[in-house]
Amino acid sequence: MRLFLMRLFFLLLLVGTAYTNLSSKAVAASLIADLSEYQIRIETDFTGARIYMFGVIDHQDSDARIAKDGSIDRSSTASAENADAVLDVIIIVRGPPTAITVREKQRSFGIWINRQEAHYSNVPSFYTIATTRPFDDIASPETFHQIGLRIENLSFAQSNEPSSEPPFPEALIRLMTAQGLYQELPQTITVQDGKLFRTVLDVGTNVPTGRYEASFYLFRDGEAIVATTLPISIEKRGMNWQIYNSAHQSPYLFGLFAVIMALSIGWLATFIARRL
Amino acid sequence: MQVYLPIAELSVNGLMILAMGGGVGILSGMFGVGGGFLMTPLLIFAGIPPTVAVATEANQLVASSLSGTLAHWRKGGVDVKMGLVLLAGGVVGSLLGILLFGELRETGQVDLFISLCYVVLLGLIGVLMMVDSLRASGIIGNAERRRPRAHHLWISGLPFKLRFRRSRLYISALLPLALGCLVGFLASIMGVGGGFIMVPVMIYIIRMPTAMVVGTSLFQIVFVTAFVTFLHAAINQTVDLVLALLLLLGGVFGAQIGAVYGRRLSGESLRFLLAGLVLFVCLVLLFSLVYRPDDLFSLQRLP
Numbered sequence: 118m119r120l121f122l123m124r125l126f127f128l129l130l131l132v133g134t135a136y137t138n139l140s141s142k143a144v145a146a147s148l149i150a151d152l153s154e155y156q157i158r159i160e161t162d163f164t165g166a167r168i169y170m171f172g173v174i175d176h177q178d179s180d181a182r183i184a185k186d187g188s189i190d191r192s193s194t195a196s197a198e199n200a201d202a203v204l205d206v207i208i209i210v211r212g213p214p215t216a217i218t219v220r221e222k223q224r225s226f227g228i229w230i231n232r233q234e235a236h237y238s239n240v241p242s243f244y245t246i247a248t249t250r251p252f253d254d255i256a257s258p259e260t261f262h263q264i265g266l267r268i269e270n271l272s273f274a275q276s277n278e279p280s281s282e283p284p285f286p287e288a289l290i291r292l293m294t295a296q297g298l299y300q301e302l303p304q305t306i307t308v309q310d311g312k313l314f315r316t317v318l319d320v321g322t323n324v325p326t327g328r329y330e331a332s333f334y335l336f337r338d339g340e341a342i343v344a345t346t347l348p349i350s351i352e353k354r355g356m357n358w359q360i361y362n363s364a365h366q367s368p369y370l371f372g373l374f375a376v377i378m379a380l381s382i383g384w385l386a387t388f389i390a391r392r393l
Numbered sequence: 394m395q396v397y398l399p400i401a402e403l404s405v406n407g408l409m410i411l412a413m414g415g416g417v418g419i420l421s422g423m424f425g426v427g428g429g430f431l432m433t434p435l436l437i438f439a440g441i442p443p444t445v446a447v448a449t450e451a452n453q454l455v456a457s458s459l460s461g462t463l464a465h466w467r468k469g470g471v472d473v474k475m476g477l478v479l480l481a482g483g484v485v486g487s488l489l490g491i492l493l494f495g496e497l498r499e500t501g502q503v504d505l506f507i508s509l510c511y512v513v514l515l516g517l518i519g520v521l522m523m524v525d526s527l528r529a530s531g532i533i534g535n536a537e538r539r540r541p542r543a544h545h546l547w548i549s550g551l552p553f554k555l556r557f558r559r560s561r562l563y564i565s566a567l568l569p570l571a572l573g574c575l576v577g578f579l580a581s582i583m584g585v586g587g588g589f590i591m592v593p594v595m596i597y598i599i600r601m602p603t604a605m606v607v608g609t610s611l612f613q614i615v616f617v618t619a620f621v622t623f624l625h626a627a628i629n630q631t632v633d634l635v636l637a638l639l640l641l642l643g644g645v646f647g648a649q650i651g652a653v654y655g656r657r658l659s660g661e662s663l664r665f666l667l668a669g670l671v672l673f674v675c676l677v678l679l680f681s682l683v684y685r686p687d688d689l690f691s692l693q694r695l696p
Contacts, residue, residue: 288690372626383456
């Protein structure tokens with residue numbers, strides 16, 4: 118009985134540790150990930166933030182290595198199953214979903230005026246994807262499409278009547294990319310000794326606030342085999358948060374305060390000027 | 394020194410904003426005009442979203458107009474009754490303006506409308522100022538013509554006449570009501586005080602004594618811009634308190650400097666330069682509307 122229970126326990130343990138594995142193949146690797154910051158606070162002197170994302174590949178298969186700068190590490194000529202195994206890491210940081218309206222200008226009466234528009238209700242407010250090697254070396258476009266990775270595979274559901282003419286989804290991606298909110302950064306994950314991977318994420322001052330997700334994928338032979346996710350929170354803090362919050366939560370009081378502040382400063386300036 | 398603006402949701406150079414506020418403050422201290430209609434376009438050029446620029450500038454105008462009103466009050470230059478009638482019109486006008494503002498925001502045309510209004514406004518003011526400064530330096534025209542004493546006939550025929558003792562007038566209240574309404578409307582749409590419209594109309598059409606004109610118009614502007622600030626904050630949540638503080642500090646400081654140096658330096662060449670600056674801003678705005686944008690598409694994140 119005790120033997121049975123022990124075996125059951127170990128079986129459950131094995132199943133438990135394997136739950137993050139995506140491939141049906143026998144897995145010989147796992148991923149541990151960490152961040153330098155889990156919380157970014159936007160204070161008054163905010164000029165952007167930097168998060169280091171790093172981790173360790175624990176590959177039981179000793180022949181498998183994360184390839185460095187594009188070269189495939191083939192260290193043995195054993196059978197095709199576990200030799201020449203190339204592991205890649207892809208990290209994706211997604212921001213909270215948001216509603217966006219895209220508008221197109223047309224020339225009317227000599228000036229450019231907004232005409233048609235498309236409403237999107239579930240758009241990622243931030244999307245950055247970083248890899249160890251070029252995208253095409255890691256997996257096929259179909260694989261990326263299946264898992265929903267890469268910017269071109271983001272799907273936007275239009276919530277107003279679909280107008281077929283102007284290419285609104287492409288415009289949305291282009292505009293978000295121009296603002297630095299959507300980025301594809303291939304070959305920006307550095308690797309040490311085939312085990313330790315590391316990259317840096319820079320966010321600018323226009324970064325949206327909310328709950329973000331950093332997803333770490335381990336790819337092997339063109340398939341994702343392990344994935345793990347860590348949360349990041351970007352919030353306004355201190356004075357900024359209080360101002361933003363009260364402006365939206367108690368707008369009448371906020372307006373009153375703004376007026377009183379102006380009146381006080383105006384009166385104070387006159388008062389001081391007369392004394393000088 | 395970067396400062397993050399919580400409502401505009403971007404970082405600006407705090408010193409630059411202080412300098413802008415100070416510069417415009419100096420100009421307004423010297424010439425008595427040039428607060429809102431110069432500051433708001435400058436803020437838009439600096440990258441502040443037009444909706445935030447309009448609402449926050451209205452907040453700054455409360456302070457600068459209050460300073461001026463107090464100064465004129467002490468000299469007895471405020472006709473309170475006239476000011477209150479103007480104010481009544483101003484309240485109605487600003488409510489209408491806020492409604493239109495909301496509509497424009499919904500349809501995504503608010504930036505365009507603000508820019509168009511400024512092109513027209515700055516163009517008119519710039520030309521008038523230019524002509525005025527050229528005439529004052531004797532280049533064109535002749536000296537001031539004498540104003541006839543009586544009102545135009547059709548004005549005398551208007552109903553609802555009120556007696557305005559300070560201004561020694563017996564005139565229909567509809568005129569100041571309409572004027573106040575127009576100015577209130579512009580205040581909520583464009584973030585201007587409206588003195589540049591009120592002062593000429595008060596002098597040439599309503600025929601108030603010159604000594605009462607500036608003080609009374611500033612009196613109205615204090616209340617109307619306060620009301621507009623309140624409405625924008627309550628309805629659109631576009632008043633950025635941090636930006637307002639920077640503008641207020643720079644503005645009142647500059648206005649004091651301008652008032653002091655205004656008596657010494659305000660020559661014809663400066664008035665000419667100011668007119669030139671206004672026209673320049675007008676042309677830049679017009680250009681930005683006509684020139685094909687790099688990207689025909691734009692996006693707006695909904696809260």
